[in-house]
Amino acid sequence: MRCIGNSTSATWDDPIRCTEQCQKSALFLGTNVQLVPPQDYYLPNTGVSVRCPEGYKPSRDRITCKAEQDKSVWDVTAPILCVELCRESDLSVDIRVQLVPSQRYYLPNTGVSVRCPGGYKPSQDRITCKAEQDKSVWDESVIRCVEQCAKPTAPGIRSLSLNKDFYDLWESVSVTCAPGYHGVSGAVRCEWNGTSSNWNEPDPCIVLRRPSFTQFPTGADNALKWRLSEGRKVYTGFQLNISAHREYDITFSETESHWLGPNVTEFNMELKYGTNYTVTLRGFTVSGPGEPAVWAHETSIGEPLLPLKNQIAIGDTTATFQLHPVPDSNGPISSYEIIVSGGWNGSLRQLCTSYTSTRYNSSQVPTLYTAVLLPAVKLTKSRTFTLGDGLYYDGFFNSPLSPDWNYKVYLRVTSKWKEVEKASCTCLDPYVVSLKLEITGVPSPTETVLQWRRVGGSRRDITGYQLNMVAWKEHTVIEEESQRLPPNVMEHRIPMEPGSSYMVTVRALTAAGPGEASLWLSGTPKATGASDSYVRVSLVLKPLFLTVLILILLCVTVREKWEQRGADFPAFRNLIGQFRGEKRHRGRTERGGSVEMAPL
Known part of the structure; x- marks a missing residue:
């Protein structure tokens, strides 16, 4: 300084x-x-x-x-x-483990790579020395070189989803098999068996043969059966596909598919007539389907379904009924045949199998003939047919019916396909043509008997008569009666109590059913085409019934006044008949009552 x-x-x-x-x-x-x-x-x-x-x-x-x-x-x-640093000696390692870099001590927060020789993989690819207060420790103290699985080389292996020389423990790889081989599983996995690493499936590709059919469905046994191939242990199940079609009906097509368990060896098939079937059966493993077994079969046609039965409407010399098309479920329908029988006693089965279409012959008694032979193409919807119309159908004469014959009508439906012919038959209800009754005598205060007779024909087809009566007085029903009379009785006594009114219906009965009802109404014109429902009048409907009777009496009064004044009552009656759409036969009785006949 x-x-x-x-x-x-x-x-x-x-x-x-x-x-x-x-x-x-x-x-x-x-x-x-x-x-x-x-x-x-x-x-x-x-x-x-x-x-x-x-x-x-x-x-x-x-x-x-x-x-x-x-x-x-x-x-x-x-x-x-x-x-304190991490020491290499602190690690528990096997002799195959290599640390990179290799040194005795490692600084905190230092990462160290772990290496193993070929065919092995370290349990940890990298370990780290971590600092903890005044010392350093490894994050993983036990390091091993784990044996890997070598690349699969079993027969039938075409390719692997991951191609390398070694695969890690628990690693999976998908296997694609060569043609002719089938995968046991979709993938194989490298697993530890306790001493070494090995593939869980040493042979992932095997030769899988198709199932072999041993029994086909028949009419007596519908079971389709098969035998499994040698690869049964690897099956996870079977897929059964069934397709059906018909050559004669391009609109018909059915398919079904069923998944069956690995131990199932049969399946019940409900075969339909006249149907072409194609059945495929293939086994499945976890890697997909095997080669299918195929069975193709065409079933024969069967008897056509029975046609619908309908009531017959009876005329004087004709009878009509509805003819409905029959579904071609059992085979293609080729024709419909109406067969008329008069006195023939053969069986329905005999008619279906043995009867040959025969033209009408008036000299043949008993008679059995074909009235109509109709190709199926001419019956595409329901159609009304009249027996006895006197026309020809494809060369067969539909002869008028006799009014005194008891007839049966058969309908035969025929199916033809590939040299096979089947038929089914049904019998319509028996009937007698034009069964009518005429009232010939009506009760009076001195003679209380109602009499009748059959119009045309004989009485040999009649099994009895049904007579129903209702009596009323001062708007109150006082008596109801219903009787069935034997065929030889054609009269019945009516009480005819003074001051009472009576309504009586009578009809003939045959094995084919009742005929038309004829009605007598005391003191008034009879209604035509009367129904038996007039006879059983319940207490609930009595007021309505009396109202109807009053209206009838009013109509009678009007008619009588027209007759007194010389009016043209027949013209008026014809007008009423046109309005009701009925043709009636009317006759005056000597006792003031009236009778009429009309279809029910």
């Missing part, structure tokens, strides 16, 4: 001060920590290295003594420790 002065005083240019040094004792040093250079005091702005024994690392590699005004301080206040 230098002394500087003027005319009056003098002073030093830089006064000398004493600055406190950094003391070693001011540091918090852990065990085995060494400072280089080793001193008790360190000058300001001096760097000091920190050292630790082998296998340890200082928490600070270097510290510095810094000057602050008139004193010096260390740049660290935290304790300085020797942190």
Whole structure:
């Protein structure tokens, strides 16, 4: 320093001060920590290295003594420790494990790669030395080289989804099999068996033969049966596909598919007539379907379905009924045949199998002939046929019917296909043509007998008569009667109580059913075509019944007044007949009653 002065005083240019040094004792040093250079005091702005024994690392590699005004301080206040390093010897490894880089000690937060020789894979690809307070530890202490599975080379393997020389433990790979081989499973997996690594399926591809059919469905047994191939143990199930079509009906098509268990060896098929079937059966494994077994078969046609039976409407020399098309479920329908029988006693089965279509012959008794032979193409919807219309149908004469014959009508439906012919027959209800009764005598106060007779024909077809009567007086029903009379009785006594009114219906009965009803109404014209429902009048309907009777009486009164005035009553009657759409036969009786006949 230098002394500087003027005319009056003098002073030093830089006064000398004493600055406190950094003391070693001011540091918090852990065990085995060494400072280089080793001193008790360190000058300001001096760097000091920190050292630790082998296998340890200082928490600070270097510290510095810094000057602050008139004193010096260390740049660290935290304790300085020797942190223990991770040792290679701390790891539990087998002799195949290699650490990269390979050294005795590893610093904290250092990652180390693990390597194994070919055919092996380390249990951990990388381990890390982690710092924990004053020491370092490995994040994984046990390292092994695990044996891998070598690339599958079994017969039948065409390709692998991942192609490499070795596969890790528990790794799966998909296998594609060569033609002629079938996969046991979709993928194979490398597994540990306790001593080594091996594939869970050593032969992933096998030769899988198709199932073999051993029995086909028949009419007596509908079971389709098969035998499994040698690969049965690998089946997960079977798929059975059935398709059906008909050559004669392009609109018919049916398909069905069934999944069957691996141990199923039969299936019941409900075969339909006249149908072409194609059946495919294939086994499945986890990797997909095997080669299918195929069976193709055409069933024969069967007897056509029975046609609908309908009631016969009876005329004088004709009878009509509805003819409906029959579905071709059992085979294509070729024709409909109406066969008329008069006195023939053969069986329905005999008619279907043995009868040959025969033209009408008036000299043949008993008679059995074909009235109509209709190709199926001419019956596409329901159609009304009249027996006895006197027309020809494809060369067969539909002869008028005799009014005194008891007839039966048979309908034969025929199906033909590929040299096979089947037929089904049905018999319509027997009937007698034009069975009518005429009332010939009506009751009077002196002779209370109602008499009748049959119009046309003989009585040999009649099994009896049904007579129903209702009597009323002053708007109150006083008597109801219903009797069945034997065929030789053609009269019945009516009480004819004074002041009472009577309504009687009578009809003939045959084996084919009742005929038309004829009605007699005391003191009034008889209604025509009367129904037996008039006879059984319930208490609930009596008021309505009486109202109807009053209306009838009013009509009678009007008619009588027209007759008294010379009016043209027949013209009026014809007008009423046209309105009702009926043709009636009317006759006056000598006792003031009237009778009429009309179809029911």
